[in-house]
Amino acid sequence: xxxxxxxxxxxxGLLCLAVPTFAHxxxxxxYDRNKTVSLSGVVQKVEWTNPHMHVYIDVTDASxxxxxxxxxxxxxxxxxRRGWTLNTLLPGEKVVFEGYLGKVVESRGALQKIAKxxxxxxxxxxxxxxxxxxxNFPTAKPAR
Numbered sequence: 001x002x003x004x005x006x007x008x009x010x011x012x013g014l015l016c017l018a019v020p021t022f023a024h025x026x027x028x029x030x031y032d033r034n035k036t037v038s039l040s041g042v043v044q045k046v047e048w049t050n051p052h053m054h055v056y057i058d059v060t061d062a063s064x065x066x067x068x069x070x071x072x073x074x075x076x077x078x079x080x081r082r083g084w085t086l087n088t089l090l091p092g093e094k095v096v097f098e099g100y101l102g103k104v105v106e107s108r109g110a111l112q113k114i115a116k117x118x119x120x121x122x123x124x125x126x127x128x129x130x131x132x133x134x135x136n137f138p139t140a141k142p143a144r
């Protein structure tokens with residue numbers, strides 16, 4: 001009886017450890033590698049949340065309509081290792097960015113690159129960087 005109970009508890013323990021592995025999503029689950037975007041806007045907020053950081057950017061189109069893009073990044077730990085601090089990107093700053101749009105909600109995307117509008121050649125984040133923790137992230141394509 002004790003042996004069966006021990007085996008049952010061990011099996012349940014291993015199952016509980018395996019479940020988080022299946023919980024993480026792949027790029028193609030949420031984002032469309034054929035829907036690229038290259039825009040400029042104003043940072044609304046930066047969320048340092050796990051498992052992924054998010055930058056919310058207000059983009060105003062030619063008619064004056066504002067769309068807030070929710071752009072997903074790597075984990076906060078990865079971003080900090082790349083040298084970011086809480087002051088690297090602040091609300092109100094003008095930025096230029098590239099990314100892949102969502103399959104369902106197009107204003108939700110995966111951030112490819114971002115830079116301050118005042119220094120567009122100084123990339124603050126590049127998903128394909130040497131420390132990239134997303135090996136399945138698609139190769140950048142020209143913005144449409």
